[in-house]
Amino acid sequence: MLTAILVMAGIAIALGAVLGFAALRYKVEGDPMVERIDAILPQTQCGQCGYPGCRPYATAIAKGEADINLCPPGGEDGVKKLAELLGVEPKPLDETHGVTKPKSVAYIQEDLCIGCTLCIQACPVDAILGAAKQMHTIIASECTGCELCVAPCPVDCISMVPLQEDLGSWKWKYPVFRLKQVG
Amino acid sequence: MELQRFPGGVHPEEHKSQSASRPIHAAFVPRKLVLPMRQHIGQPAKPVVKVGDHVLKGQTIAEADGYVSVALHAPSSGTVTEIGLASVPHPSGLPDLCITIETDGRDEWAARTPIDWRNTDPAALRGHVRDLGIAGLGGAVFPSSIKLDPAGGPPIHTLILNGGECEPWITCDDRLMRERAEDILEGARIMQHLLGAERLIAGIEDNKPEAIAAMQAAAQKLGLTIEIAAMPTIYPGGGGKQITKTLTGLDTPSGGRTTDVGVQVFNVGTSYALARAILHGEPLISRIVTITGHVLRPQNFEVLIGTPMSELLLHAGERDGTTGIIMGGPMMGFDVPDMDVPVVKATNCVLAKSKELFPPKPRELPCIRCTQCVPVCPAKLQPQQLYWFARAKDLGRAQEYHLFDCIECGCCSYVCPSHIPLVDYYRYAKSEIWAREKEKRLADTARDRHEFRLFRMEREKKEKAERLAAKAQSKKAEAPALSTPEQDAKKKLIQEALARAQAKKAAVAPKNTDNLPPDKQAEIAEIEARRAKIVEIAKQPVEPEQH
Amino acid sequence: MTASAHILQKGSVTRVMLLVLACLLPGVLAYAWQFGWGIVINLVWASLLALALEALALRLRGYPLKPFLSDGSAIVTAWLLALSLPPLAPWWLLLVGMIFAIGVAKHLYGGLGQNIFNPAMVGFAVLIISFPVQMTQWSAPLALAAHSLSFGESLSFVFGGTLPAGVALDAVVSATPLDTVRTGLLQQHTLDEIHSASQIFGSIGGVGSEWVAAAYLLGGIALWALRIVPWQVPVAFLAGIWLTAGFLHWADAGRYAAPWFQLAAPSAMLGAFFIATDPVSGATTPRGRIIFGLGAGFLTVIIRVFGGYPDGVAFAILLMNLCVPLIDAYTQPPVFGEAKKK
């Protein structure tokens, strides 16, 4: 009896030591949860979730302050991935924060632009080029489609153009599995 | 030489005799040529002509855009009538940027300058190869200039001339070898020179004895040291990794290329095109195309790049009951979206379909795990497992099971008793993985740029604060009054500019009238306020703009 | 838009299934020759049940009937189950078995290609657990039977349970050799005693049944020659039986039957070539198939010898079915150009 207890206690102590050592040895710097959530968020930086960018939202989720269904650009897919990561039930997107739209890029109608630089200051990823009183242009490849530059423009010369599928971005479609179709 | 057997493979009905018996038909000049910019792997070519320009045969009309790209040339003389989207041979059926040339019928050559390749610096020579538009004509259309660059990998000891042509129906390489073997070997000589390969082997499937004989005769005539091997006829024996295995016994590593084991493979057509380009100054403006299937006179044609397939069909004798065109062979080719798409550099075969030759596929049944697909897979994959994962959209697992080693040869689809279009699933999975990786990269850049911006604003704020502090020290009295006049001036400027813009807008875009000037004025006042705290703006949820 | 390949080899699921049925024929003929009409009635009845149940299941699940009924997989299941049951089994035994095979094991798991367990074996397992008495009333070999039932008599026995006047049940049914051995051993007899007490034992296996086993072997070899089944599974399965039985026999020849005796039971040959090779519920990699076969063979003998049931093939295969995903995952062969795993 006594030996059994001793053996059990010994095992427990040994395991505890191993775990403790591992915890020290493999300690991760920073908060990996925030990183992992941030990796799922689409990085559109649009603020529709109610936070000034994706990372603050990620931090809020990690702290349990925010729900997982607030990010419209991420869409249902994003919610699903977050749910999986956090081990909770996925839920439908909260539509009060906006709806998922096809990916677009901003386009500046350049002959109307007055060079006010307001859009430059709004762009979260510095994707607009231009100097004061000069025409501005969007670097389409960097634009995340956040729409933040649209509202500030005093002359309404920025519009969002949905990205068209072309040969470069075309994908093979999921083959239709015709099992159920009668015929 | 001792040949080795590559794993897997099938032997479908060959159907080669129909087109192989007739000689190559000389090129004809169609009225209109349509030249897509994206005919090769890599960056599309960049047009250098304008609508209305007159171009000569062989003149550059689009130049290579970057390293992985090749130039494009006018296949005949005429006038550029259009530069814009047109339908191209691509499985998506999407249009792409094309240059359209209305030919003038004179077929007038631009100046051609042969290149003295023995005395040209290799890098410059590769530049010529690129600017003469040479890309792999076996179907992959990878820019040859890159494949001819031995740097950055293990040394190339063997150059293989690929005359496998294992797909059923296609005979363009067969005829080319029979009729133009000397040029092919001249091209091989240049390639061997550039790669520094000691060994030169030509692999030709044993169902083409005439081609083998012609190549042997040509080699003797040119005094070229080349081993010419008759390979067993097994599809896909002409695949790069497969022919390497057959001829050298070397296994290309999983996920790698044949160059990893010191072997470079070129299609005989590419070698021929290279010889014409370097020795005669003729850029790649035509190629040999097999036109066969449901036509009256199946034959190989020399075809100007850009010739609409429908015209080719007319020349070969179109028949009633044509149900469509496959570009390429029946194993790896794809249906073109319409008959008028042009022949491109990748077009080795135009295969006219009919109900009899290509009956509609039977319905697909579930996979019964019979594993008939396993022994035929040349990549030694487990197609049924890949299919399982791709169907369940379990892309990670598919990749783990070596999805990217699949060469899309179609052997598995060919034998599957459940008639599952397996390759379609693999293609879907591959392109989905690529798309996700691209999305991920874009998100990463966006994150970096956003973080940099936050850092920059922080820094600017600090600098500004420091500057203000410094100013305040030097001019203690004036500091408080500073902001108002400055802001006013700015406001005025914006308003002036706005008025100008409004006038302009009314002129150029009269539709956009739902925003009246008074609203705008109010908005600008707001903007001034927002401008000071631009960070706060980002916090506010943005209403979608209503136009 | 469909892509490669635009051409297809001639071949279909239907063809595969028909060939399986064709290769079963020698066994069926030998069975009828040695044991009478019962098996023929069973096969026809099972096939009818299979088609009706399959049609019903497809209809309920909203699938089209034609392509799935004509694939032949239901008939194969029906034959395998019928061949595993006593030939003179009452009609409702097959009905219950087929309901579990087609309805539960096949369609509840998603239909053709989706079932984890071999449907026929699920049907068999359910029956042997629920109706042990009926499942051990095997027809006596004609050579030993006191009375051989005519076709009509067999029919009325199967569907009405009535025997011709003056014929006792014992005259037409008996236990199988395997079962005889098992019960004998339970009663503390030695193998030799059991052998001498019964006439049912033939030169290797049982009278009559050894011929059936041989016919299955013949059909199985044809199936392999046609490349419908891989060689690994049957070879490994038979080897598994032989090795396990051989070891036991070597350890105590008085208690454990000779390996040849274990192999000569028709269920071993049927299992090796026709049941363990079911692609849907079996392993798919070459090494995996060897493991699958060996495991099933080993378990068959263990269950036969130590278990409470007269035969072990069904349970052995069902148990191995469970392990298939694991076996497959750990036996992935290297792909082309992949360094050989150490």
Ligand code: SF4
């Ligand atoms: S709503 Fe916008 S800012 Fe918020 S997480 Fe999604 S993309 Fe990022």
Ligand code: SF4
């Ligand atoms: S298509 Fe891919 S998986 Fe199928 S046989 Fe060819 S290489 Fe193997």
Ligand code: SF4
């Ligand atoms: S050949 Fe078809 S049915 Fe057979 S295992 Fe492969 S994918 Fe499945």
